[in-house]
Amino acid sequence: MQLFLTIYFFLLGTILGSFYNVVGLRLPKGGLFKESRSFCPTCKRTLKAYELIPILSFVIQKGRCRTCKANISFLYPAMELLSGVMFAYSFLVFGFTSQLILALLLLSMFHIIVVTDLVYMIIPDRLLLLFFVLFLIYRFLDPLDPWWSSLAGGAIGLFLTAAVIIASRGGMGGGDMKLFGMIGFVLGWELFLLTFFLSTLIGAVISGLLLLLKVWKRKEPIPFGPFIVIASCISFFSGKMIIGWYVHTFF
Ligand SMILES: [Zn+2]
Known part of the structure; x- marks a missing residue:
């Protein structure tokens, strides 16, 4: 079965x-x-x-x-x-x-x-909006523990990405910011921080490799969304384990 x-x-x-x-x-x-x-x-x-x-x-x-x-x-x-x-x-x-x-x-x-x-x-905004409504309903029925972790995650997601966009003038865009805000809301603030860290790490490694192998030219912007997606999947499926390992090893 x-x-x-x-x-x-x-x-x-x-x-x-x-x-x-x-x-x-x-x-x-x-x-x-x-x-x-x-x-x-x-x-x-x-x-x-x-x-x-x-x-x-x-x-x-x-x-x-x-x-x-x-x-x-x-x-x-x-x-x-x-x-x-x-x-x-x-x-x-x-x-x-x-x-x-x-x-x-x-x-x-x-x-x-x-x-x-x-x-x-x-x-697309319409896509994010549609899924945001679905996630809102989901988190209302099955809240995080504590429930405010969703709000903290969403707020940190929006502000942290906004800060990066202002500091780097490029790199990430408005779509990435809304997506990060949503990931924060769905996963909560702890898993959000892990996602943010992983996405910049994965983004740096993969874009570095693409430039090195000349698959990508320096002038073209690299879309950041796929890196957020990979990082979010790692956080969602094994984030608790990774955070547990990190705390156990370094504290
Ligand atoms: Zn044809």
């Missing part, structure tokens, strides 16, 4: 992930439901049902459109796979608890943010 459910959550993650790819691609352009059918962005041909199977279609078509042979970005199947793996992992970690709902909500929002930030360098 456990195996069956794990596979179920994996498939759910890849199918929803495929939907989140579309949302991430269309939301910043405004027309989320303007065209209901998916189409090839190069030749504009409407895609058939068998071309929309998460991951598999990409592998079978060797990453190309069947008619115009245009390359399909590796980002989309990679995100579908990642969502599948993270959904299954969340089920294994939390089982059928309220934490599982929170995990799936966070992963859904993170997936869309990674797409919009990598493709357009934007974290």
Whole structure:
């Protein structure tokens, strides 16, 4: 039964992930439901049902459109796979608890943010607002201990990021600030501080590597959203353990 459910959550993650790819691609352009059918962005041909199977279609078509042979970005199947793996992992970690709902909500929002930030360098306000309402309801029903940790986390998130934006004049943007505020509200102030520290560390290491390997040029800004997403996932799934280890080792 456990195996069956794990596979179920994996498939759910890849199918929803495929939907989140579309949302991430269309939301910043405004027309989320303007065209209901998916189409090839190069030749504009409407895609058939068998071309929309998460991951598999990409592998079978060797990453190309069947008619115009245009390359399909590796980002989309990679995100579908990642969502599948993270959904299954969340089920294994939390089982059928309220934490599982929170995990799936966070992963859904993170997936869309990674797409919009990598493709357009934007974290859409409408997306943040929608999830903020959901998280508000969630934290009302299942508050942190102590409950005010949400408020402290949200406030620290907003002010700390605002300070960094003013000090660095660039680096992070308004979307990052709102996202950090929300992460603070959802995870509480302690896990927020860990997330903030990890995201700057991961951001520095990865952008350093990208510059070193000349994947990224110094002039182009690097989207910061994906680093916040990676750091938030580490904090959410193993933050308590990391903080416990840190306190145990250094105090
Ligand atoms: Zn095409």
